[in-house]
Amino acid sequence: MPKPLINDLPEEDRPREKLTKWGPQALSNAELIAIFLRVGVTGKSAIEVAQELLDTHGSLRSLGRANVKEIAKQHGVGPAKAAQISAAFELGLRSAKEEMNKASVASPKEIYTLMSPILSHQSCEKVFLLLVDTRLKHERTIELSHGSVTESICHPRDVLHHALLHQSYGFILIHNHPSGDASPSEADKRMTQAIREAAELMQLRFIDHLIIGSPNNHRDAYYSFREHGFFN
Incomplete structure (x- = not known):
């Protein structure tokens, strides 16, 4: 049986809806990244692509170190989505500096x-x-x-x-x-x-x-x- 895509999930289990209702702290790392990815690829939801991205880099910490080209290599990501993920890490860094x-x-x-x-x-x-x-x-x-x-x-x-x-x-x-x-x-x-x-x-x-x-x-x-x- 094919795995459900995000749109197939109950509304309360979708990352954006969960974030709106419960706040970002209620989401897993993969779910947070999936919000930037928006869509997955054939047979895989954005959450699954996000989890594969984390698995490839080993940890959220290592992913934060990666540059846009390295992130974009992941199947289902690409340059535009990689830029959004990189920008999210940079915003967190600047917030910490403030x-x-x-x-x-x-x-x-x-x-x-x-x-x-x-x-x-x-x-x-x-x-x-x-x-x-x-x-x-x-x-x-x-x-x-x-x-x-x-x-x-x-x-x-x-x-x-x-x-x-x-x-x-x-x-x-x-x-x-x-x-x-x-x-x-x-x-x-x-x-x-x-x-x-x-x-x-x-x-x-x-x-x-x-x-x-x-x-x-x-x-x-x-x-x-x-x-x-x-x-x-």
Whole structure:
């Protein structure tokens, strides 16, 4: 028996109708993506095409990292629908950035909550600088570098330049590990040490360096140099 298409489903089970009645949180990832796809292909509903797209990329996180050409390769998607899906991820990213203004970053957990929506979908390493006021409230976010899959480049002068220019009380360094393992590399440790020494000379407060990965049963979502005693 052929599988039902979306129009064959009871009205209350269709993604758009469910979203209107219950809100977006009531929909699965596949159902949310299906709203952008609108229609499926012969023998497959938009929900099934959406689920295949998620299965191909392995997770919503990985799909968010994919570019339009990669998404468009999926049967039943194509360039136009791929552009809509990519735009949806970008809107979510920009919304997360707007939430930053004056957010508290007094603890590693708060820093992770603030930055993980921006960094968790990145396919290469990026380094961000958070400038904070005396109450440890976020003032400004600056992207310092855009590296390779396994390495980012950040020099102490780049960090101190922005902190001094904006007359900030202190700063926090954040970067991601696309592999998902937040454990610091030797290069991460050397970079942190060099920036700490430079900050001390300039009498700037280096609050923390956070590495963002992805959590699973065997690893943490982030690594905080402060929590591990580096700044004690």
